[in-house]
Amino acid sequence: MYHSVHPGAEKEWGPWQYAVTPETFERQLAYITTEYDVSSLSDLLESCLAGSPPAEPTAVITFDDGYRDNLTEALPLLERYEAPATVFVAGKYLDGMSPYEYRLAAKLQSATGVAVSIGGETVDQPLTDDESRHDAYERLRATLKFERSDVRDAVIARIDGTTTAAPAMLSGNELRRLDTHRLIEIGAHGYEHVPLTSLDEDALTSDVLRSKTELERYLDRDIEQFSYPYGACSEAVAEAVERAGFRSAVTTVPRRISAAAVSGSRFRIPRLDGATVSVPRY
Known part of the structure; x- marks a missing residue:
């Protein structure tokens, strides 16, 4: 696979x-x-x-x-x-x-911080290195996985950054x-x-x-x-x-x-x- x-x-x-x-x-x-x-x-x-x-x-x-x-x-x-x-x-x-995972990760890779809430999960932190970006990605990915595509898109749109890496x-x-x-x-x-x-x-x-x-x-x-x-x-x-x-x-x-x-x-x-x-x- x-x-x-x-x-x-x-x-x-x-x-x-x-x-x-x-x-x-x-x-x-x-x-x-x-x-x-x-x-x-x-x-x-x-x-x-x-x-x-x-x-x-x-x-x-x-x-x-x-x-x-x-x-x-x-x-x-x-x-x-x-x-x-x-x-x-x-x-x-x-x-x-692209799949929401790539668009989410690309945004987090290019952003300097994130502040979003979804499904009871709030992620509000600076993004300074791979560790902080990975942490934010995993927390948001786990929640967004079970959401409709329009909800996923709305959350990703609230994150600064670009999706060019997707x-x-x-x-x-x-x-x-x-x-x-x-x-x-x-x-x-x-x-x-x-x-x-x-x-x-x-x-x-x-x-x-x-x-x-x-x-x-x-x-x-x-x-x-x-x-x-x-x-x-x-x-x-x-x-x-x-x-x-x-x-x-x-x-x-x-x-x-x-x-x-x-x-x-x-x-x-x-x-x-x-x-x-x-x-x-x-």
Whole structure:
């Protein structure tokens, strides 16, 4: 599992810690393609459901959120190593702003202080170094994670600073370019990109369905794979995803799974995070 792939992914706080540099991504790709048969998620699922899981150790490469650098930085490396991948796109981010975590961190990185209140949490402190910025970021992130996107945007707007350090997201045309590439398949990653376990039944159903129909409107084809935002999954969430017409869904549970077990766990497929594990773990 990957998110953003860009040269600035060296910071050890904020959302940058979940990104990887192109150099790190290429090093991991070289290892993965040497040690594993790399399959698309759809092809692996089809073979497993047909009762003929691959005999060789198999890896599936995925990206969450829908960053433009998945096209500009990651795709050329995927081409070099002939490695297929699935890009899960959050509908709200398409042609829009970066995830709130990046915009929040970018504002805090460029501001000299912060004074905001949200959900009973008040953060009022000077920002003088990485430690103070990290502290403010974690306190605000934890609260904003469960808020609607308009609430997140309003809080971030009250912080002085710029969001220029936030990575750009895919446009509709860029998404279509990825979708037509022989190595890429597109999946959904929710619409509002909120933890689906925090929503009531109606909001859950609406978000999951909208994430599917919005991408299908852009691409004029069925979207069959899903990635749970923040990995937040429950029985009710998994059932909503299946009812919406998806064929499989991936989590953020950090473990490997045998190919033979994929068909029985197709709405809770675990993934390892390329930003937090060393190459030999693969």
